[in-house]
Amino acid sequence: MMDFEEYIRQGEPQKREKGYAWQTAIGLQAVDGLKPSDYLIETARKDIEGEITIDEAEQLIKSYYQSKEARTPEEAETHEADTASTNIRRLLTEKTFAFTL
Structure with a gap:
């Protein structure tokens, strides 16, 4: 799995938010055994x-x-993982979305 930790730890607030969203989205795909493409990471x-x-x-x-x-x-x-990750990233950074227990 691609690690976006450098953005989460050291990034500007907007980069941190996007890095966290991408890392979460890709991680959720990994739960299903799906791996993103290098193109998605780029x-x-x-x-x-x-x-x-x-x-x-x-x-x-x-x-x-x-x-x-x-x-x-x-x-x-991989196509499924890339598409789902992109959709999840969008949802996680929408201001009206709350990811809580």
């Missing part, structure tokens, strides 16, 4: 750094998988 870092928005990240992930013609079962699982 895209997440761009989002955390403020180079792209979450809307752009979603579009990049969508385009990345649309460009692939044939998929193995492993690639299908």
